[in-house]
Amino acid sequence: MTNVLPSPARRPLRVLAVGAHPDDIEIGCGASLAAHVAAGDEVWMFVLTRGEQRSNGQRVHEQQAAADILGAKLLWGPFTDGTIPSDVTALHYVDQIVSEIGPDVMYTHAGNDSHQDHRATAQLTLACARKMARILQWKAPSSLGFTPTVFVDVSDTLQVKIDAIAAHTSQLDARVDPEVLTADAVVWGHQARVRYAEGFETPRFLWNVR
Numbered sequence: 001m002t003n004v005l006p007s008p009a010r011r012p013l014r015v016l017a018v019g020a021h022p023d024d025i026e027i028g029c030g031a032s033l034a035a036h037v038a039a040g041d042e043v044w045m046f047v048l049t050r051g052e053q054r055s056n057g058q059r060v061h062e063q064q065a066a067a068d069i070l071g072a073k074l075l076w077g078p079f080t081d082g083t084i085p086s087d088v089t090a091l092h093y094v095d096q097i098v099s100e101i102g103p104d105v106m107y108t109h110a111g112n113d114s115h116q117d118h119r120a121t122a123q124l125t126l127a128c129a130r131k132m133a134r135i136l137q138w139k140a141p142s143s144l145g146f147t148p149t150v151f152v153d154v155s156d157t158l159q160v161k162i163d164a165i166a167a168h169t170s171q172l173d174a175r176v177d178p179e180v181l182t183a184d185a186v187v188w189g190h191q192a193r194v195r196y197a198e199g200f201e202t203p204r205f206l207w208n209v210r
């Protein structure tokens with residue numbers, strides 16, 4: 001006799017993460033995306049610029065290598081690094097990608113961020129997610145205050161995130177220290193009562209009890 005209920009099989013989710021630059025998504029939710037892939041979900045990474053301000057083109061290849069490590073599909077946006085617009089043309093572009101994928105859950109930047117591209121990406125994504133029930137917003141190194149209230153258990157996939165970030169070899173000087181990312185995962189894991197977690201802010205997150 002046990003009081004632990006068996007986990008019911010759930011249908012695979014369609015998961016879309018939208019980031020401004022190469023490596024933003026990995027830093028923000030890489031371990032969660034790896035957990036989705038491990039659970040059989042389909043994951044897309046939509047990177048709005050090619051990070052050309054800090055690259056002579058190699059960031060495109062590094063981003064593909066990182067997506068391969070996570071097991072995600074990669075899509076690129078057409079925008080210029082440093083000047084992502086939040087006008088109606090940009091909105092229609094992102095909206096079309098979101099409609100084509102039809103995600104069940106979306107991840108993106110938190111809006112309270114000192115980088116203009118991160119703020120614009122959050123704004124565009126939230127507008128495109130207006131009919132969606134599940135949106136999670138991550139912390140970036142440039143975030144200006146961040147209070148997560150939803151946590152994803154990444155006890156089994158934190159290392160995949162670290163490995164994916166390491167694929168961005170041209171960013172060695174500016175890359176986030178894995179120790180910092182692990183420290184966040186420990187603190188958020190403590191808050192969420194698991195070993196490691198990624199924490200997110202959310203405007204809404206529907207929980208289906210089934």
Ligand SMILES: [Zn+2]
Nearest residue numbers: 020021024118
């Ligand atoms: Zn960025």
